[in-house]
Amino acid sequence: MQDVITGRVWVLGKDVDTDQIIQGKYLTIIDPNELAQHVLELVMPEFAKEAKPGDIVIADENFGCGSSREHAPAGFKALGIGAIVADSFARIFFRNTINLGVPAIEARGVRAMFEAGDSARIELKAGRITNPRTGATLAFSPLPEHLLGLLEAGGLVEKVRAELRAKADA
Amino acid sequence: MNRNNGNGQTLAEKILARAAGRETLAPGEIVEGRVDLAMMHEAGAQTVGPFHEMGAPRVWDPDRVVIAIDHWVPASTESAAVLHRILRRFAAEQHLPHFYDVGQHGICHQILAENGWVVPGDLAVGTDSHTNMLGAVGAVAAGIGPTEMAAVLALGRLWLKVPPTLRIRVRGRLGKGVTAKDVILRILGEVKTTGATYKAVEFSGPTIEGLSMPERFTLCNMTTEMGAKCGMVAPDPRTFEYLASTAKHPMHPLTPDADARYERTVEIDVEGMPPMVACPYSPDNVRPLPDVAREHVRVDQVFLGSCTNARIEDLREAAALMKGAKVHPSVRYIVSPASTAIYQQCLREGIIDIFTEAGAVFTNSSCSACFGGNMGIIAPDEVCASSSNRNFPGRMGAKNGRIYLMSPAATAAAAIRGEIADPRELL
Ligand code: SF4
Numbered sequence: 001m002q003d004v005i006t007g008r009v010w011v012l013g014k015d016v017d018t019d020q021i022i023q024g025k026y027l028t029i030i031d032p033n034e035l036a037q038h039v040l041e042l043v044m045p046e047f048a049k050e051a052k053p054g055d056i057v058i059a060d061e062n063f064g065c066g067s068s069r070e071h072a073p074a075g076f077k078a079l080g081i082g083a084i085v086a087d088s089f090a091r092i093f094f095r096n097t098i099n100l101g102v103p104a105i106e107a108r109g110v111r112a113m114f115e116a117g118d119s120a121r122i123e124l125k126a127g128r129i130t131n132p133r134t135g136a137t138l139a140f141s142p143l144p145e146h147l148l149g150l151l152e153a154g155g156l157v158e159k160v161r162a163e164l165r166a167k168a169d170a
Numbered sequence: 171m172n173r174n175n176g177n178g179q180t181l182a183e184k185i186l187a188r189a190a191g192r193e194t195l196a197p198g199e200i201v202e203g204r205v206d207l208a209m210m211h212e213a214g215a216q217t218v219g220p221f222h223e224m225g226a227p228r229v230w231d232p233d234r235v236v237i238a239i240d241h242w243v244p245a246s247t248e249s250a251a252v253l254h255r256i257l258r259r260f261a262a263e264q265h266l267p268h269f270y271d272v273g274q275h276g277i278c279h280q281i282l283a284e285n286g287w288v289v290p291g292d293l294a295v296g297t298d299s300h301t302n303m304l305g306a307v308g309a310v311a312a313g314i315g316p317t318e319m320a321a322v323l324a325l326g327r328l329w330l331k332v333p334p335t336l337r338i339r340v341r342g343r344l345g346k347g348v349t350a351k352d353v354i355l356r357i358l359g360e361v362k363t364t365g366a367t368y369k370a371v372e373f374s375g376p377t378i379e380g381l382s383m384p385e386r387f388t389l390c391n392m393t394t395e396m397g398a399k400c401g402m403v404a405p406d407p408r409t410f411e412y413l414a415s416t417a418k419h420p421m422h423p424l425t426p427d428a429d430a431r432y433e434r435t436v437e438i439d440v441e442g443m444p445p446m447v448a449c450p451y452s453p454d455n456v457r458p459l460p461d462v463a464r465e466h467v468r469v470d471q472v473f474l475g476s477c478t479n480a481r482i483e484d485l486r487e488a489a490a491l492m493k494g495a496k497v498h499p500s501v502r503y504i505v506s507p508a509s510t511a512i513y514q515q516c517l518r519e520g521i522i523d524i525f526t527e528a529g530a531v532f533t534n535s536s537c538s539a540c541f542g543g544n545m546g547i548i549a550p551d552e553v554c555a556s557s558s559n560r561n562f563p564g565r566m567g568a569k570n571g572r573i574y575l576m577s578p579a580a581t582a583a584a585a586i587r588g589e590i591a592d593p594r595e596l597l
Contacts, residue, residue, distance in 0.1 A: 015363065015452070017562045019541075019542075019560075019562050019563075019564050019565055020562070020563065020564065023542070023543075023564055024541045024542040024543030024564075024565070025542065025543050027212070027213075027241070027541075027543055028212075028242070028247060028249035028250045028252070028253055028543075029249065030215065030216060030219075030252075030253075042563070042564055042569050061364060062363065062364045062367070062397065065363065065364075065397065066299070066560060066562055067298075067299050067541070067560075068213070068297065068298055068299035068313040068314070068315060069213065069315075070213070070216060070315035070316050070317060071216075073315075074216075088364065088367065089367075090367065090397055091367060091368050091397060091398075091399055092299055092313050092314065092315060095314065095315060095318060096315035096317065096318070099315060099317045099318050099321075100317060144200060144331075146200045146329060155317070156220075156317050156318060156320075156321050157220045157223050157224055157317060157320070160224040160226070160320075160321045160324055160325065161223065161224045161225050163325075164224060164225050164226060164324065165225065
């Protein structure tokens with residue numbers, strides 16, 4: 001996990017729920033690369049086609065609310081999204097995103113700081129996000145140790161694998 | 171609203187302390203909690219890959235794992251059939267005996283409720299956001315994603331951030347034709363969809379004490395729509411009676427301390443309250459139903475189903491209005507019981523006859539029209555009156571379809587009148 005993440009941003013609104021990120025009709029898809037083609041299909045059809053690895057998603061309040069579907073963060077991960085920063089997150093989406101090894105950062109006021117086409121610079125441990133175009137910066141509470149550790153490990157699968165292996169070796 | 175800053179523990183803190191092997195806990199602490207019950211539905215198919223990638227040799231405790239398929243039952247597409255087969259094979263390989271397959275199926279939360287899989291004091295997790303419903307027995311029950319479930323299956327525990335608790339005290343008598351669904355809609359209208367994000371919601375007060383277990387399930391079910399990690403009611407004699415013959419493992423009943431530390435308390439008085447309805451496109455866009463009825467909102471489809479409101483009590487309430495009545499000619503009324511056991515009970519009580527003679531379609535038990543991925547999908551511009559829990563854009567199909575959330579009795583009234591109508595006028 002890098003401590004400093006920079007990338008082009010995509011800006012999303014308030015209360016974007018997981019049905020809007022991945023619609024109910026795609027829930028039987030397991031292959032993340034196939035899911036990736038349908039991310040935000042109804043809300044922002046160009047996203048799935050144009051998002052590039054390393055891009056950053058910026059959203060307003062309550063991002064990822066609604067159904068617990070991991071398809072939603074899995075779609076972002078498959079597109080290579082480097083981080084998701086929102087004014088606030090819905091609980092399960094936040095956990096799922098971190099568990100998949102993608103930084104999810106809550107920074108109140110972040111949506112208002114960016115416009116489509118901007119880029120962003122995120123300092124994870126220091127807890128700071130900057131918009132180089134405007135020079136604006138915003139402080140956020142860095143993720144707790146436990147979650148930084150999870151990201152560091154590359155996500156929950158890697159973390160548990162290491163834990164189980166250590167146990168087997170002991 | 172008031173504050174209560176005692177030194178005692180809330181119900182969620184006590185249950186999580188037990189799960190974490192600690193005496194006390196404070197909100198914000200991150201702990202590892204031992205899981206009493208893990209539930210998976212079709213999303214569990216996404217658990218199998220990560221479980222094997224983690225290198226876990228076997229599931230930590232097969233007796234504490236329940237698999238209940240519900241979204242596409244019987245499989246309606248080839249890809250759904252594949253999800254089911256992944257789960258069947260996983261259950262066989264891991265010797266997981268508690269698989270509610272086609273024929274014993276039902277909505278996963280109802281399967282847990284009616285079979286006593288979650289008991290007071292438990293920490294339960296499920297791969298569905300409405301796992302909150304089971305908190306009604308006095309447990310912490312929360313939704314998690316499939317990757318996280320893989321870790322639970324491997325280790326029998328998960329990390330949790332101890333949530334602050336929002337207490338919701340409800341008093342007042344419910345009028346005739348006014349139900350637990352109306353109460354939770356009213357609460358959502360005040361607390362809003364982000365009002366309990368990351369929090370535990372603890373319901374109490376005289377009205378709650380008077381609610382049956384099915385009604386408490388309805389209440390806790392929609393704490394998900396407030397963003398809550400879990401919603402709960404402290405166990406009381408009704409809880410124990412409900413679980414008396416079904417509890418699958420020993421209970422550890424816990425109750426909140428009298429001087430518990432709540433982040434905030436919301437007081438709700440339901441005396442004289444009319445039925446409520448959540449209008450598009452948010453479960454917190456709540457208005458008194460009679461006000462909406464005055465606007466003559468025509469409906470194309472009516473759905474009585476979902477984990478929120480498709481228990482036998484709900485179906486009886488709606489059937490009472492449908493008896494001898496006819497579904498309005500421009501309406502499709504879809505009725506889907508929450509479990510096969512409820513389906514059978516409807517059969518015995520003649521409820522299926524009542525609905526089908528009225529012109530409704532009575533389906534087998536499943537999530538049905540609730541999530542827009544299986545059946546009962548609505549076309550662009552259509553309006554659906556529904557007893558379910560979500561009315562976001564696209565939830566039942568077309569993005570601009572309009573969903574109104576209401577009680578089971580109110581769905582019957584809408585089906586008969588062809589527009590949103592006050593069920594009390596038909597009682
Ligand atoms: S009935 Fe609806 S809300 Fe309940 S589990 Fe099924 S899809 Fe989810």
